[in-house]
Amino acid sequence: MRWLAEQLAAAWGYFLLPFACFLLPARASGAVVNWASRRAFLYREETRAALRHAARSIPELEAQGFCRTFRQVRLIDAVDLWHGLFSSDRRIERSLVTEPVPWPRAERLVAVGTHVGPSTLTLRRLAAAGYRPRFVYRSIPVVLKRRAPVWFAYLRLRVAYLHRVCRGGAIAVPGGRGQVADAIAEPGCALVLLVDTAAGGERGGQVIELFGQALPVSPGGLALAWEGGATFSFFATRWDAETRRRVVEAGPARTFSELGELLQASAGFVQRTVEGNPAQWQLWSTEAPLLQAPDDPPA
Numbered sequence: 001m002r003w004l005a006e007q008l009a010a011a012w013g014y015f016l017l018p019f020a021c022f023l024l025p026a027r028a029s030g031a032v033v034n035w036a037s038r039r040a041f042l043y044r045e046e047t048r049a050a051l052r053h054a055a056r057s058i059p060e061l062e063a064q065g066f067c068r069t070f071r072q073v074r075l076i077d078a079v080d081l082w083h084g085l086f087s088s089d090r091r092i093e094r095s096l097v098t099e100p101v102p103w104p105r106a107e108r109l110v111a112v113g114t115h116v117g118p119s120t121l122t123l124r125r126l127a128a129a130g131y132r133p134r135f136v137y138r139s140i141p142v143v144l145k146r147r148a149p150v151w152f153a154y155l156r157l158r159v160a161y162l163h164r165v166c167r168g169g170a171i172a173v174p175g176g177r178g179q180v181a182d183a184i185a186e187p188g189c190a191l192v193l194l195v196d197t198a199a200g201g202e203r204g205g206q207v208i209e210l211f212g213q214a215l216p217v218s219p220g221g222l223a224l225a226w227e228g229g230a231t232f233s234f235f236a237t238r239w240d241a242e243t244r245r246r247v248v249e250a251g252p253a254r255t256f257s258e259l260g261e262l263l264q265a266s267a268g269f270v271q272r273t274v275e276g277n278p279a280q281w282q283l284w285s286t287e288a289p290l291l292q293a294p295d296d297p298p299a
Helices: 003-021 025-037 044-057 062-084 089-096 121-130 149-165 177-185 219-229 257-276
Strands: 109-113 133-138 172-173 189-192 206-210 213-217 230-241 245-252
Touching: 003 025, 003 062, 003 219, 025 062, 044 062, 062 089, 062 121, 062 230, 089 121, 109 121, 109 177, 109 219, 121 133, 121 149, 121 189, 133 149, 133 177, 149 245, 172 177, 177 189, 177 219, 189 219, 206 257, 219 257
Parallel strands: 109 189, 109 230, 133 172, 133 189
Antiparallel strands: 206 213, 230 245
16 A cells, blocks of 8 residues: 555656646746645655755754755756656746856867756757757666656656657666767767766765765766866756746866866865755655765765
8 A cells, every 4th residue: 555655646746746837837837836845745755865864964954944945856857857858949948947158169068967956958958059968877777667667657758858858869877888988079969977976886986075974976977078088067957946947057168187187176066066055956865875974885
């Protein structure tokens, strides 16, 4: 019975409610999102996990505001999946996304981001700027198909969206090293890397400090892009509750003479972005905590 209740809640939170918000005008959709984000039943398990992990890392965390913002961003990202599939560039630019500065121009761009904020529409904005986006994503574990079939279906739909916007060029990892190298070498491409993804059971080649704790990540994608002579732009996404718009802030195009310089810049960018908007970091909701005490062994 509990499993069935979880599937019904997932169907409501990831399919029915987001699709209804997508069909509404922007103002009405925003009102529904605000109402729903105050309801504890929305993304109940995900929010509990996020609050539990965040409270271990952030002293004096204001739980109610944290949970509301976390639910809000998660819902907006689910709504944006439908916008990404079906809305026009004109509607996205006019009603949904604010870009304070245009995307930088480069022959071979690597757009470096994080899991902060509702970032689904970033690929559409890159495509509208004239790039051919190539997004690197983790393969969906097959075990989810039986354990959480609604969540599995939602992830499959997100992958379908990636391939549509990337014109079949979304890259699944592990196993996509050759495709990543090809994308870096292709003029007009924008390879998108989210560099706050934990390295899994290993320490990885880099440790990023967040809230005084350690986030082990793998710098393989950045290293491959640097070896290919790519140009980098660090972009941050966030939800602006006052304007009810997604804000995408793309940094200037940069090149790096040393790999260590790039990794240092990436670590600083992740730290500023996550610590600046902690409730919008969607990776809090993982089953196991991502952040470790600096001297702890890998989870």
